[in-house]
Amino acid sequence: MDMDDGECSSPAAAAGLLPLFGPSSPAAESLEDKVRRVSEENRRLTGALDAILADRSHLRGALATSPTPSCHGNNAEVAGAGVTAEPRPRVRTVRARAEAADADANHLKDGYQWRKYGQKVTRDNPYPRAYFRCAYAPSCPVKKKVQRSAEDKSMLVATYEGEHNHEQRAQSEYVVSDASTTTTQHQQQAGSSLPCSIFINSLGRTITLGLAEQRPGSNAEAAAAAVMTPEFRKVLVEEIVNLLKNDAEFLESLTTAVAARVTERIPPEHIF
DNA sequence: CGAGTTTGACCAGCGC
DNA sequence: GCGCTGGTCAAACTCG
Numbered sequence: 001m002d003m004d005d006g007e008c009s010s011p012a013a014a015a016g017l018l019p020l021f022g023p024s025s026p027a028a029e030s031l032e033d034k035v036r037r038v039s040e041e042n043r044r045l046t047g048a049l050d051a052i053l054a055d056r057s058h059l060r061g062a063l064a065t066s067p068t069p070s071c072h073g074n075n076a077e078v079a080g081a082g083v084t085a086e087p088r089p090r091v092r093t094v095r096a097r098a099e100a101a102d103a104d105a106n107h108l109k110d111g112y113q114w115r116k117y118g119q120k121v122t123r124d125n126p127y128p129r130a131y132f133r134c135a136y137a138p139s140c141p142v143k144k145k146v147q148r149s150a151e152d153k154s155m156l157v158a159t160y161e162g163e164h165n166h167e168q169r170a171q172s173e174y175v176v177s178d179a180s181t182t183t184t185q186h187q188q189q190a191g192s193s194l195p196c197s198i199f200i201n202s203l204g205r206t207i208t209l210g211l212a213e214q215r216p217g218s219n220a221e222a223a224a225a226a227v228m229t230p231e232f233r234k235v236l237v238e239e240i241v242n243l244l245k246n247d248a249e250f251l252e253s254l255t256t257a258v259a260a261r262v263t264e265r266i267p268p269e270h271i272f
Numbered sequence: 273c274g275a276g277t278t279t280g281a282c283c284a285g286c287g288c
Numbered sequence: 289g290c291g292c293t294g295g296t297c298a299a300a301c302t303c304g
Contacts, residue, residue: 116277118296131295135276145295 112136112164114144125150140164 114132121128127148134140142162149155 115275117298119278120294120296123293129294143295 112142122147127153134164137164 113135115135116130116132118131119128120131125147127150129145129147132144132146134142134144142160142164144161145159147157149157
């Protein structure tokens with residue numbers, strides 16, 4: 001998904017144009033126009049998602065037919081989610097394409113500082129798994145496991161465990177979607193939780209979508225079917241739209257682009 | 273010299 | 289009980 005809009009930062013945007021999503025939008029663009037454009041954007045995103053989902057379908061197929069991968073250790077910890085009433089550490093799985101600088105090390109930039117405390121070669125993956133703790137706050141309970149995908153070595157799979165008890169976002173990268181809990185819950189809570197992860201990198205103008213790792217005992221085919229439903233895709237698009245609305249950099253770029261478009265349409269005689 | 277990383281050892285959980 | 293596996297520890301090492 002190409003989010004690169006080119007160089008579009010401007011002093012006007014920095015000075016603060018009228019808010020695009022606010023109640024006092026300029027009359028230059030009618031509400032219907034805005035709705036139409038948002039709908040078009042929605043369709044465009046849906047199309048892009050179709051392509052992504054199609055690309056993932058063969059992986060899901062392999063997942064459904066192969067013997068349960070990664071069915072020990074950390075995943076076993078997750079396997080009980082939903083079975084017991086005990087609160088468990090929040091577990092999120094994020095897949096992201098490794099940047100060139102990260103290609104050698106199992107580093108996945110997510111805005112937090114991490115300290116590596118271990119590395120292990122696991123049975124199902126020839127690539128070593130790295131273990132990280134949050135280095136920002138010693139008391140922060142969050143842990144992260146990063147391992148290169150065995151299927152696509154350019155993909156890094158990061159598993160986050162727990163919640164940060166502090167605020168520290170050093171970069172404009174947000175890990176947004178929750179890939180925790182069981183597949184059953186994904187299906188039941190399709191309106192609030194997606195069985196995949198979304199990784200938005202505003203700096204690189206990229207969005208990476210990834211399916212969550214299948215948990216032991218989950219029905220991979222059912223999960224794949226759930227992913228392909230129009231409801232899921234609608235929820236996914238809504239999630240992305242919400243995320244982009246909250247992304248200051250994206251909003252700034254969008255505002256600037258819209259301002260430029262509006263300026264183009266203003267007759268020269270109306271420009272001082 | 274201090275902070276961060278590496279890596280072998282150790283421990284706990286699980287299945288047989 | 290034993291072996292296998294993932295997770296963690298901590299001493300040694302590296303780097304700025």
